[in-house]
Amino acid sequence: MTNKKEHWTNSAWTISIGTAIFSLLLTMGYDYSKEKPILTTVWTILKWVANLIWTVLNFDLKVWWIIVAVIVFILIIILIDKFKNEETFKPDFYSYREGKFKRWRWTWGWNWNSSKNAWIISGMKAHCPNCDTPMIEHSSIYGLSFDCPRCEFRASDGQCDEPHKIERIILDNIDRQRAEKKNSL
Numbered sequence: 001m002t003n004k005k006e007h008w009t010n011s012a013w014t015i016s017i018g019t020a021i022f023s024l025l026l027t028m029g030y031d032y033s034k035e036k037p038i039l040t041t042v043w044t045i046l047k048w049v050a051n052l053i054w055t056v057l058n059f060d061l062k063v064w065w066i067i068v069a070v071i072v073f074i075l076i077i078i079l080i081d082k083f084k085n086e087e088t089f090k091p092d093f094y095s096y097r098e099g100k101f102k103r104w105r106w107t108w109g110w111n112w113n114s115s116k117n118a119w120i121i122s123g124m125k126a127h128c129p130n131c132d133t134p135m136i137e138h139s140s141i142y143g144l145s146f147d148c149p150r151c152e153f154r155a156s157d158g159q160c161d162e163p164h165k166i167e168r169i170i171l172d173n174i175d176r177q178r179a180e181k182k183n184s185l
């Protein structure tokens with residue numbers, strides 16, 4: 001015992017007291033397990049765990065191990081946090097996914113477009129005014145038309161909500177709501 005900076009687990013007192021308690025527990029446990037043989041397996045496992053703990057406690061810990069461990073831990077936390085934020089960050093309009101416009105009810109979703117660096121409307125669907133089924137959109141040189149796959153409702157050019165206008169209205173609704181929020185603050 002020449003080293004002054006000894007770990008507490010290496011001091012003579014700790015070792016002798018620790019060993020005494022450990023061997024006492026070992027004897028008690030061994031006697032008990034002899035009476036109840038089923039416990040022998042459990043006892044073996046417990047002994048193994050106790051040995052492991054004892055070994056870990058007696059580890060000659062280097063300070064730089066702890067520093068490296070803390071740095072690695074912090075890095076992991078930062079990475080998880082960053083990943084989580086990107087995954088879960090949703091704008092306030094994210095739940096705005098349906099609305100009644102000129103003629104029909106429309107539903108849509110939001111997709112993050114990384115090249116535009118913006119949220120864009122995706123999967124816009126016009127719902128049938130009779131049965132609410134999403135309608136099939138046709139656009140050709142003859143114009144725009146919608147038909148319902150369920151009830152055969154049809155709407156041709158001039159009787160349809162035009163998707164590009166609906167999209168513009170959705171975006172404008174969001175802008176207006178934002179302006180309202182700003183004014184009320």
Ligand SMILES: [Zn+2]
Binds near residue numbers: 129133
């Ligand atoms: Zn229908």
